[in-house]
Amino acid sequence: MHLLLRTLLVLFTSSRRSRLNIWETSSLPLRVLPTDIDIALHVNNGMYFSLMDLGRFDLMARSGTWKKMRSRGWSPVAAGETIAFRKSLQLWQRYTIESRIIGLDAKAIYFEQRMVVDGEIYARAHIATRLVSSGGPVSQEEILKEFGEPPAGLELPEWIHEWRETNALPGARRPAPHAWV
Template sequence: MFPFLRLAWNVVRAKRKPPLKVTDTCVTPMRVSLLDIDIFAEMNNGRFLTLMDIGRFEFSVRTGLWAHVRENNWGFVVAGSSVRYRKRLHAFQRFEMHSRVVGFDERWFYFQQNMQRGDTWHCSALLRTAVVEQGKLVPTARVLEAMGQADADGTIPPWVQAWVDAEAQREWPEQ
């Protein structure tokens, strides 16, 4: 089940925090709840991705994107992800999620989201995301212009481009 109350709480907190540029890192403090854990009392792998939704949502509120999403009846979509897990997070542990756009092209925003506790990185994900309108991608230039950040540097780092290229080689299953 999606943690709607947790999302609402994070939106309220995000509105009280200083605004961010699209190139800034959004740090979201969190705690592993009983609804996040599996039978081993550690955060479920799928829950990491669900909580990353909340981190990107806070990012959208603090960068001003959320206001334009509501105004234009836009939506969000994730079109690809690659996740690496390093260390377990256990019930009730506090951690921080670091969310940032590491680059963008004409169609996609590439997010890196990391979960950290102290000096230890627990999980890192790279996601290909977009803003959509009536089922079609909104060009990133239009999104950035709406946000007043049309001059943002979206240069895609080589490691992200390598992932994009590798994903392009992957075949879809036959139907």
């Protein structure tokens, strides 16, 4: 909820920015706001993923994919995330969120996102997302029908497959008992 108004603003303004193909890279300019920081006066580590949501919404809105997804009743959900930090984003600092799809498999669409200041990466994340509808997960075939075919040569790095395999929890229909091992 804390970014609901900002998300709505991004969806509104992004749909009026230059058009992109869903397979291109989105660049969303932002500024660190007081609601983004923690007691150390820099962006809170947990806030990065919320801010990166804005970058993915920018890409979806500018490509027209958001409108298509919503008309079909599809919603994006995060299935897995990993992030690495280099430098802290400080209060009032300007930065961009660079977002692109790096590939997909039968279970997820994978994004790479970067927080960039003056051409320098401050943080980088990889996010596995799913599209879901009231009937369950949206198939890769349905996604490609709406998104269009990915560019030739778009192939997920091998480590992404390993990361998803070792990081994934059981599906929602399978048991996942809590027990520290």
